[in-house]
C-alpha cells in the first residue's frame with residue numbers, strides 16, 4: 451500500500467511539476483501575448499492530450515509541431531488569382547497556423563477541399579467596402595494579408611467603384627485592425643503605384659529607392675497608390691490593447707502563373723486567330739513579371755517576419771521579384787503560349803505605334819459611346835498600350851536583405867507550372 455501510495459505520490463508530484471513548468475512557460479510568454487502575438491480567444495486544445503501530460507516530454511517533436519498552431523490569419527481577396535496561391539501557400543508553409551480565414555466577395559468552391567486538413571479554414575463571404583463585415587472578419591486575427599482589390603485597367607468598373615474597393619476597402623481593413631487589436635498587416639500593392647508614369651519614362655532595373663516621377667491619372671494606379679500610402683502611414687498606430695500596428699506593402703510587377711486571367715484571354719484569342727498572336731510591342735521594351743507562387747511566398751514570409759523584425763520591416767515597401775527573365779510583355783507570354791502551339795507573328799511594319807494608338811483611342815471612344823447599351827472593354831486601350839509600351843523592370847534584393855526572401859520557384863519551375871496550366875486549358879473552355 452505504502453509502495454502504491456508512493457508511486458502515486460511520485461506521479462502526482464511529477465504531474466504537478468510539469469503543470470507548474472507549463473504555467474511558468476505561459477507566464478513568460480507574456481500577459482495575453484505569445485511572443486508578441488495576441489492570444490487566441492478560445493483556447494487551442496493541448497496537443498498531447500491523448501498521450502497525457504508526459505507526452506510532451508516523450509514526443510517533443512510531435513508536441514512542437516502541434517503546440518505551435520495558435521495563429522489566426524485572414525486573407526482578403528483570398529479567392530482571387532493571387533489570393534488563392536497565398537491561401538494554399540499559408541497552409542503548406544506556415545506551421546504555426548491554426549485558423550485561416552478566407553474573405554472574398556465571391557467564394558471559390560475549391561475552398562471546400564481545404565477544410566479537411568489540420569488548419570481550420572473559415573470561408574467568409576464579404577465585401578471590403580462594408581466596414582462592419584471587415585471588422586467581424588478581422589476580430590481575433592493575428593495577421594491580415596489584404597490582397598482584395600479591384601484590378602481594372604480596361605474600363606469595366608467606374609472610377610468610383612475602383613476607389614471604393616481599393617481605397618475605402620483598405621481604410622476599413624486598417625480601422626478594423628486598430629479597433630480589434632490585430633497588429634500585423636501586409637498589403638498587396640502594385641508596381642503601378644510607381645509607374646510607368648503617364649509621360650512614358652522608362653524604369654529600367656530600378657529598385658525601391660530609384661528616383662522616378664510617379665504621376666498617375668488612371669483610377670487603378672491612383673487607387674493603389676492612395677491605399678499603399680494609407681497602409682504605410684498606419685504603421686505604428688496604436689491598436690486595441692496598446693501595442694503598435696506593424697504594416698508593410700508588397701509591390702508585384704505583372705504577375706503570371708496558374709489562374710492568370712489575361713494569359714487565358716491571350717491564349718483563347720490566339721486560338722481564335724488560328725494559332726497566331728500579332729506582335730504589337732517592340733521586343734526591346736522590357737516588362738517586369740513575377741511568378742504568382744513567388745509573390746505568394748513573399749507574402750507568407752513577410753507576414754511571418756513582421757513581428758520579429760518590426761523595426762526593420764514596418765512601414766516598408768518591397769518590390770516582388772524572382773528569376774523570371776526580362777522580356778517584352780508579349781515575348782514573355784510566348785514562353786508559355788509558344789509551347790502550347792501559338793506563334794507570335796511580327797507585324798511591326800504593318801502596325802506602327804501611331805496606328806496602335808489610333809486603335810486604342812478608337813476603342814476608348816467606342817467604350818464610351820456604347821456604355822449605355824453594353825460593356826465594351828477590349829485589352830487594348832490608351833492606358834494598357836502605354837503600360838505595355840514602356841520599359842518597367844525591377845532589380846532589387848531588399849526583400850532578401852530585410853526578411854530573407856529567396857524565390858521558392860526557379861524560373862524553370864515557374865515556366866513549367868504555367869505551361870502545364872495553359873495545356874490543361876486546351877480543349878476545355880475554348
Ligand SMILES: NC(=O)C1=CN([C@@H]2O[C@H](COP(=O)(O)OP(=O)(O)OC[C@H]3O[C@@H](n4cnc5c(N)ncnc54)[C@H](O)[C@@H]3O)[C@@H](O)[C@H]2O)C=CC1
Nearest residue numbers: 527529530531532554555577578597598599640702704705
Ligand atoms: N494581377 C497582377 O498582375 C497584379 C495584381 N496586384 C494586386 O494583387 C491583388 C490581387 O490581384 P489579382 O489576384 O490579380 O486579382 P483578382 O481579381 O484575381 O483578385 C482580387 C480578389 O478580390 C476580390 N474582391 C474584389 N472586390 C472585393 C470586395 N469589394 N470585397 C471583397 N473582395 C473583393 C475579388 O473577388 C477577387 O477574388 C490586388 O490587390 C491587385 O491590385 C498587384 C500587382 C500585379
Ligand SMILES: C[C@@H](CO)CCC[C@@H](C)[C@H]1CC[C@H]2[C@@H]3[C@H](O)CC4=CC(=O)CC[C@]4(C)[C@H]3CC[C@]12C
Nearest residue numbers: 601603640642703704730779829830834835837838
Ligand atoms: C497592346 C496589347 C497587344 O498585345 C498588349 C496589352 C497588354 C496589357 C493588357 C497588359 C500589359 C501590361 C499589363 C499590366 C502590368 O503588368 C501591370 C499591372 C499591375 C497591376 O497591379 C494590375 C495589372 C496590370 C495593370 C497589368 C494589366 C494588363 C497589362 C496592361
